[in-house]
Amino acid sequence: MSGESEHRTEEALELGSGPSLLIGFYISAILLIFGVILVLYGILGPASQAHKSLGINVNLWWGLFMVFLGCVIMGTSWASPRRRAIQRSRHP
Amino acid sequence: MQVTRHGLNKSSGKLGVGNRIGEKTDMQSLALLQTTKVSVSQSWVDYLIIGIYFVFVLGIGALLRKRMRSSEDYFLAGRSLPSWVTGLAFLGANLGALEILGMGAGAAEYGIMQAHFYWIGAIPAMVFVALFMIPFYYGSRVHSVPGYLKRRYNEATRGFNAILFAIFMILMSGINMYAMAIVFKLLLGWSITGSILLSAAIVLAYVLLGGLSSSIYNEVLQFFLITLGLIPLVGIGLMDSGGWSGLKQRVGKPGFFHLWADTGSTHNPMAVHWYAIVLGLGLVVSFGYWCNDFLVVQRALAAEDLAASQRTPIIAAFPKILYGILAIFPGLIVLTFLPKLGTTSSVANSYNMAVPYAMAHYFPTGLLGIGLTALMASFMSGMAGNVTAFNTVCTYDIYRSYVRGDASDRHYLYVGRVITIAGIVLSIATAYVVLQFASIMDYVQLLHSIFLAPLFGTFLLGMFWKRTTPWGGFAGLFCGTFGGLGLYILELLKVISYGSPMAGNFWRALWGWLICVGVTIIVSLFTQPKPEEELKGLVWSLTEKKQAEKQPWYKNPWVLGALALAIAIVLNVIFF
Numbered sequence: 001m002s003g004e005s006e007h008r009t010e011e012a013l014e015l016g017s018g019p020s021l022l023i024g025f026y027i028s029a030i031l032l033i034f035g036v037i038l039v040l041y042g043i044l045g046p047a048s049q050a051h052k053s054l055g056i057n058v059n060l061w062w063g064l065f066m067v068f069l070g071c072v073i074m075g076t077s078w079a080s081p082r083r084r085a086i087q088r089s090r091h092p
Numbered sequence: 093m094q095v096t097r098h099g100l101n102k103s104s105g106k107l108g109v110g111n112r113i114g115e116k117t118d119m120q121s122l123a124l125l126q127t128t129k130v131s132v133s134q135s136w137v138d139y140l141i142i143g144i145y146f147v148f149v150l151g152i153g154a155l156l157r158k159r160m161r162s163s164e165d166y167f168l169a170g171r172s173l174p175s176w177v178t179g180l181a182f183l184g185a186n187l188g189a190l191e192i193l194g195m196g197a198g199a200a201e202y203g204i205m206q207a208h209f210y211w212i213g214a215i216p217a218m219v220f221v222a223l224f225m226i227p228f229y230y231g232s233r234v235h236s237v238p239g240y241l242k243r244r245y246n247e248a249t250r251g252f253n254a255i256l257f258a259i260f261m262i263l264m265s266g267i268n269m270y271a272m273a274i275v276f277k278l279l280l281g282w283s284i285t286g287s288i289l290l291s292a293a294i295v296l297a298y299v300l301l302g303g304l305s306s307s308i309y310n311e312v313l314q315f316f317l318i319t320l321g322l323i324p325l326v327g328i329g330l331m332d333s334g335g336w337s338g339l340k341q342r343v344g345k346p347g348f349f350h351l352w353a354d355t356g357s358t359h360n361p362m363a364v365h366w367y368a369i370v371l372g373l374g375l376v377v378s379f380g381y382w383c384n385d386f387l388v389v390q391r392a393l394a395a396e397d398l399a400a401s402q403r404t405p406i407i408a409a410f411p412k413i414l415y416g417i418l419a420i421f422p423g424l425i426v427l428t429f430l431p432k433l434g435t436t437s438s439v440a441n442s443y444n445m446a447v448p449y450a451m452a453h454y455f456p457t458g459l460l461g462i463g464l465t466a467l468m469a470s471f472m473s474g475m476a477g478n479v480t481a482f483n484t485v486c487t488y489d490i491y492r493s494y495v496r497g498d499a500s501d502r503h504y505l506y507v508g509r510v511i512t513i514a515g516i517v518l519s520i521a522t523a524y525v526v527l528q529f530a531s532i533m534d535y536v537q538l539l540h541s542i543f544l545a546p547l548f549g550t551f552l553l554g555m556f557w558k559r560t561t562p563w564g565g566f567a568g569l570f571c572g573t574f575g576g577l578g579l580y581i582l583e584l585l586k587v588i589s590y591g592s593p594m595a596g597n598f599w600r601a602l603w604g605w606l607i608c609v610g611v612t613i614i615v616s617l618f619t620q621p622k623p624e625e626e627l628k629g630l631v632w633s634l635t636e637k638k639q640a641e642k643q644p645w646y647k648n649p650w651v652l653g654a655l656a657l658a659i660a661i662v663l664n665v666i667f668f
Contacts, residue, residue: 023177026309027316030148034141034462041137041458054332059458062324069320 024077031070038063132278132452134460141461142468145317149472150301152309175400177312179407182391184311186408187318188474189271190536191419192467196450197443197531199423200433202361202594203348204667206423206533210416211351212374215409215660217382219653221392222405225383228555230398231638232629236386237547238489244554244622244630246562249569253547254489256573258482260543262515265478266522267532269295272471273523274439275464278448284439288523295475296516307476308391314469319411321451321466322418328454329425342428351667363591364598372598376605377540380548387477399640402649409656416663422450429453434530443531475519482515483508530593537597542580545601546572549608553616556632558624564616572608576600 042060173181198206237257242250272294273287282290333339340349347354347361354360355369362369382388382405392404426433426446434443451463487508492499529535550569553560579600582588590596628634645651 023309023312026148026152027313030145030313031316031320033144034465037137037141037144038458038462045137045458054328056328058324058328059456062320062459062462066320 024073028070028074028077031066031073035063035066035068035070038066132460133457134279134464135457137458138461138464141458142465145465145469146298148313149310149469150298153301156309172396173308173394173400175395175403175407177308178391178395178400178404180315180411181308181311181394182388182404183408183411184314184473185307185388185391185477186385187311187314187470188477189268189471190474190532191415192318192322192470193271193274193444193447194531194533194536195415195419196423196426196447197434197445198533198594199420200427200443200446201423201531201533202592203345203424204351204420205348205360205362207351207416207420207663207667208369208373210412210420211660211663212369213378214382214412215656216374217378218405218409218412219657220379221382221389222402222409222649223653225389226392226402226405227398227637227640228632228635229389229393230401231636237384238485240551240554240630241565244560244562244627245550245565249550249562249566250489251493252566252569254485254493256543258485258490260539261478261482261485262518263522263525263539264536265475265482265515265519266524267526267536268471268475268478269519270523270526271444271532272468272475274442274444275448275467275471277439278445278452279464284527288520291471291523292516292520295472295479295519296513298472299476299479299512299516307473307480308394310469310473310476311391314466314473315411317462317466317469319414319418321463322415322422324459325447325450325454325463326418326421326425329422329450332454333425333428339424339428343424343431345427348424348427349667351664353668358591358595361592362594364595368595368598368602372602376545376548376601377537377598380544380551380601380605381540384544384548384551387481397640398638399643399647399649402640403647403652406649406652406656409653410659413656413659413663422447426450426453437530439527443533479512479515479519483512486511486515534593534597537594538580538600541597541601541604542573542576545604546576546608549605550612553609553612554630557616558627558631558633559616559621560612561616561619561621563619564612564614567615568608568610568612571611572604575607576604579603 038059040063042057042063045059195206195209198209238250238254241253269288269291272291273284276282276287276290277284280287330336330339333342340346343349345361347359350360352366355364355366358364364372392401395401395404423443423446426449430449433441433446433449435441439445448467451460451467455463487504491507491511492504496503526532526535529538546569549572550565553568554565579588580596583590583596583600590599624634640649643649
């Protein structure tokens, strides 16, 4: 049993300090990409559809929020489990 | 925001701002009524966003398959995930077409009473699962429904449930396929048949390209996309309608804006008494789903320790509370510009189109892509879950048990692939069944009342009463299921009738459960129970309940659970 869990920890570290880190990167990557697309389209795209969302450039604002959220998730993923895994590998 | 302030402060909001908004809407809704076609203006940006979503989803599937034998087994058996991941995956496994389309459809049909499915029909059960069921499952030998039924009862019970479950999964999968099809119909203007076939093709490609191996990732992603898609929708929609009071005025149906006030009688949109809501929905349907749906429970058990497992359903409960607003309000908002939605039987005018039409109405291209991707994400993952479950049940619980029990693993994998493809084809057929119902929500609750309500009774007695016998369990499940089916047939033949489809669903669930419990108890008293050593780990009183380590107050499931319940109660009061 312990051999198995050691193997799993190794695999996890190989993946980049654990599955939760990978999930964090996965989510923040897609949010950042979508956010950037929205921001760019909000700035550079045609303005003809602004009437739909009551004149607010919702692409720009919501895109900025998604970029912000993506950064927050990436930041928290980077900080927490990595430190945990590094600590674990230093003190087995 | 000026609009909202005016609407809330002046009771006679007929002058000034309120009037102007009213005029604009009258012209818009008139135009829309005449065409019954909401104009959706999608462009290449939206397709780009959808395309990138697919790249990510298939990409993570390919990446995980290379690195591990089976990513699902790795995560779910590894018991190493932090509670925020398992919490969001727990919620993500629960979300599907039902949440996004069904709740909006229900709100367009019944008003804010649809929110009962959240604030009484989900939160109490989720808190209960976290505090009482997870410790039991952790220390027990319960890992799946068929496994439990076989060990606690007998082979007949397990086999009967397996066949029912396979049918249930295919019917549910058809709903997700239908949901995808109607979104395509809106976007591309195709016929319903063409759209269903397109959906089937996309799902088939998704499955064959390995989309099923990355469910936890996509469940967490789905949560973010759905939340990020619905918040702007509700925000803009409420601003356009003049806030809550403006919304009430524009929709013009006062019964649509109270949760409990009209439930002393059946003079409310759901035509149901408050006790049918509390018992039928709050107890039977709600607990039956959250305590026994192992697809969802599995995610909680994958957490890093018992305390994290217990936190999982509660972490999921907080966004779920929010969805009571995010998923429900679009249904009310759409009634401000399409008041005749659902009153005719065409697909284009069905209640199910509430959320897609709201998105088409308020979202410019760009954000529309995000909204559509959120819809797609929930349908795909819902279908994937159903098809996977169908595959597992048919291959292992039916084929291996009854047709050929001694073949190699490779043989079963091959059979599994055939069954998956057959499942998708069958879903095309069951997608057409959905057309018979005014809304997805009515249909799903019908299925729950027949397939899940009696099973909950079987589980409840099995877990909490040692004296329940194998044949008692089988008889109860059998009679409860066919009892519910019989009641539905009587409804179709108009022998009995309820004021609304949803009232029928709540009562049928309650009766199905009562029949199951009653028959189980009676038959158990006349048949032989299993010896107690065999029941260890399967019955509450004979199983050691693990205690979690002491947690700081903000990680304590009891504190968090109480907070979730408090918020749900406050919302019930606000929207009374």
